[in-house]
Amino acid sequence: MTAGFAVLAAAVATMTPAALWNPQSWWQSIAVWFVIAIIAHDLIAFPVYAVADRALQRGTRVRSRQRSATVNYLRIPSMAATLTFLVFLPGIIEQGGPAYQAATGHTQEPFLTRWLWLTATFFTLSAITFGLRTTRTPR
Template structure:
């Protein structure tokens, strides 16, 4: 039954279930925005973000990825891509705190300072690269062990 579904739909039935759930959530969010009197401004910012991403940000990270694959070709590139993506996204998310933009407003609103943002972001970056390095070393180590197990055994004669 599932094979027939995959032949018809092109993916597992859970894919359709997750897709429909995402569409339902997006519809719920859209209805929540439409009742807000500021919906035209929200729509403007959403469209501006889409255009800015497609015309500015995407070409930048596509060029950076192309440069990275020229410097370090091969399958190990993903062990750099993933932490770099995490670093970039967390930088965008926490940019105002990292550069201490609006420090006075932040302190008045929360009673806290933005002082630890940069150090914590740098620790998070180091952790992402560290975990990626550990996964890379573990995978290459297990691949070497598997490769050695499948090598033909020597006859026992020494070439000394």
């Protein structure tokens, strides 16, 4: 937490507080988007994935001590897929296509397909790892 607050203080000191607020169009301000992100995570996303995780744990037919380890083989690729989706969302929904094409000479068309392949790879590697773990673990 201390390191996080130190990075925040350094960012605010570098950008100056005035840079965080856009008086011409307030909704484009970094401060407004930061508050929206906090609210969206804490009031919407967290309850959704907490309920999904609870349902996943209840649906797993393993002893309670091994349940958490087993569920992690779905949690980790799910989190990785969600994080890469959020990072590459503008490319996936082809937002800013003309600017991207002018800068790179490429279109944003393959972003969704590549994200889907990456997600499939995450889950495949997790399934292989889970399979190796269950075949090597004595019962």
